[in-house]
Amino acid sequence: MPIEKLSDAAREAFLAAHSDWCHDGVRDAFTRRFVFADFSAAFAFMTRVALLAEKMDHHPEWSNVYNRVDIALTTHDAGGLSARDVAMAEAIEALLA
Numbered sequence: 001m002p003i004e005k006l007s008d009a010a011r012e013a014f015l016a017a018h019s020d021w022c023h024d025g026v027r028d029a030f031t032r033r034f035v036f037a038d039f040s041a042a043f044a045f046m047t048r049v050a051l052l053a054e055k056m057d058h059h060p061e062w063s064n065v066y067n068r069v070d071i072a073l074t075t076h077d078a079g080g081l082s083a084r085d086v087a088m089a090e091a092i093e094a095l096l097a
């Protein structure tokens, strides 16, 4: 189902409020690298994000190398960023707060 894309203004407002997140203009995604003490902590975080993703029906693109988790949020059904990515990023941030 098509979803409305995020406006440029809303994207810039998100980035201004969340300095750890970047915009990948090629993928039209919000990206952030998370670094943990070790693999166990990184995977525990991924487990929590996975449960969040199922609950929100919005799934990250991500990769993990040992203690590092790289997340990209974009909305496939919109062909780029949507409000769902803002909500997901904020929910991920709340996990760490």
Ligand SMILES: C[C@H](O)[C@H](O)[C@H]1CNC2=NC(N)=NC(=O)C2=N1
Residues within 6 Å of the ligand: 057, 058, 059, 060, 073, 074, 075, 076, 077, 078
């Ligand atoms: C059918 C299901 O609701 C959709 O495929 C959802 C699932 N998770 C999703 N995740 C992301 N990142 N983008 C989507 O467009 C998307 N769509």
